[in-house]
Amino acid sequence: MSEPVLVRPAADPASAAGRPLPPPRARRRRRVPLRPWLLLAPGLAVIGVLLLYPLGRVVWLSFQDYGLRNVVSGEPNYNGLDNYVALLTDPFLWRVVLPNTIVFAVVAVGGTVVLGTLVALLLRSLGPWWRTVVIGCVLVAWAMPAVTGTYVWIWIFDVDRGLVRQLLQAVGLVGPEGFNWFTERLSFYAIVTLNIVHHGFPFVAVTVLAGLLTIPRELTEAAMLDGANAWQRFWRVTVPTIRPVFAVVTILSTIWDFKVFAQVYLMPGGGGTNPEVFNLGVWSYVRSFAQQSYGLGSAVAVLLTLMLLVITIGYLRAVFRDEELR
Amino acid sequence: MTTPTAATATAVAPAGAGRARARRSPRRTARRIGKGAAVAALLVFTLFPAYFMLASAFAPRATSGIDVLLPTEFSLRHFEYVLTRAGFLTYLGNSVLVALITVVGSSLLALLAAVAVARFRFRLRTTVLILILVVQMVPLEALVISLFLLARDLQMLNSLIGLGVVYIALSLPFAVWMLRGFVAAVPVEVEEAAYIDGASWGRMFWSVLFPLVAPGLVATGIFSFITAWNEFILALTFMNDSDKYTVAVGLRQFFGQYTTDWGAVMAASTIITLPVMAFFLFVQRGLVSGLVAGAVKG
Secondary structure, X not given: OOOOOOOOOOOOHXXXXXXXXXXXXXXXXXXXXHHHHHHHHHHHHHHHHHHHHHHHHHHHHOOEOOOHHHHHHOOOOEOOOHHXXXXXOOHHXXXXXXXXXXXXXXXXXXXXXXXXXXXXXXXXXXXXXXXXHHHHHHHHHHHOOHHHHHHHHHHHOOOOOOHHHHHHHHOOOOOOOOOOOOOOHHHHHHHHHHHXXXXXXXXXXXXXXXXXXXXXXXXXXXXXXXXXXXXXXXXXXXXXXXXXXXXHHHHHHHHHHHOOOHHHHOOOOOOOOOHHHOOHHHHHHHHHHHOOOHHHHHHHHXXXXXXXXXXXXXXXXXXXXXXXXX | OOOHHXXXXXXXXXXXXXXXXXXXXXXXXXXXXXXXXXXXXXXXXXXXXXHHHHHHHHOOOOOOHHHHHOOOOOOXXXXXXXXXXXXXXXXXXXXXXXXXXXXXXXXXXXXXXXXXXXXXXXXXXXXXXXXXXXXOOOOHHHHHHHHHHHHHHOOOOOOHHHHHHHHHHXXXXXXXXXXXXXXHHOOHXXXXXXXXXOOOHHHXXXXXXXXXXXXXXXXXXXXXHHHHHHOOHHHHHHOOOHHHOOHHHHHHHXXXXXOEXXXXXXXXXXXXXXXXXXXXXXXXXXXXXHHHHHXXXX
């Protein structure tokens, strides 16, 4: 077993303990580092068995007509690309599911990033005491679990006895017959967006604030001397200086908003009774578990994963643009 | 909490010396009032759902949104119903057990893996790091189908231990990513000093490195706890037996076919949310630094 090759003398194996170089052949054998792999083995095994293998299997399932019979017998039933052909030629995908996923994600990410940035700018202008208080309150919104947060929004918008309905009725905007905003796709997703933005903006605010505080004051002062107003200072100084921060919060928010599940599934109708409000994740789940069509559900899941993979590549590039992994 | 407006406005535009100057420049006063209004609006927006949840949970009757909004009475009967007659204690016990399995398993595995990637240089190290990052992006909706089939084949459906083991895998990538920073922050000299004193690598690990990264271990453990406590889709799919529900899934029990007992739902939601909030406020700093990695260093 070799000495642990410590981080700093990385490239030079001889300097590990300041010993003279061993003969070439022995050196090559010593350089096979067993210890890091021993340390990594349990974690990688768990990730491999419980994350990577299922991911591979869902791809494999997506090339099969896999129903309840196959679940019981465990036998494969290949049908080539049929699932993908059926999926991509289904008008429901293009008319309902993709817009529900993509348009929603764009709107929600936009709302989250804009609100979060505004809050970060507000936080920067506050004194230390108020800044701490406001950050503490903002974290309450972040800490709310998705499931309970969703139920609170459903209760606020409850069709019969909810606060919003009663307030709107009191001012005469809604008649006594009421209005079911959970059945209309647009109002349904308006509530989901409110839920997601409320839950998501604290991360953006706290992160962008951390970025804002790294901007040297001289930069802003120089811009002020040059006569730039607040709007120009924000777009010409602040945004270019902390562009990587904006890239990371935007991409992470996009990834999270693409795979929203509980916030849609738990809403009235979102769990299967109202197909108009399905997004990719819910559609995949309903296809698999409610309609016992695991092959088609897997194909939908693969489509979602591929879209996320593309965004993830953008994330990696934003994080590691000019910094090697340390 | 219902009256942040007044408090904010007075504090953001402080009295005394500032006021004389403010009177001379109306624009400055306007800006201060604007800022106070923005803070007040922000606080109302962020806190409102949590407030409404608490108000409904403690209301004697939660049958109307407007009645709940401004509470006049305070009652524990929803909590009593939820914890005694509705069997929510069982769900709480299940969630605690699953979360404990997750925290212990994921902390242990993450510590070993974090030491490997933070302290050693080896071939494929960057590949392993990128794998750990990328695997977090995989949507659970894609994994749930094959995990369900896997759990079914292994007779692990309805098993709390099985669910806990799956959650170890879910929380592990982020735990490794976060602990990596804590391990890297321990100076190499400390380890070298241990070797000079004659310690073996194992001795150094347990007596030197482990105590120094213990705070990081607490933080990552809390994140694993929150992951397990909040997880919904897998618990929904794996647990068919209502005795085995976790809290996130057990909440659905309170939804009747025609009416919903919102007081009970909100009381149960409060019980679920409070531990998460307490823990979250404790560790949020680490979450931000873990997620944005090198991007914030500026």
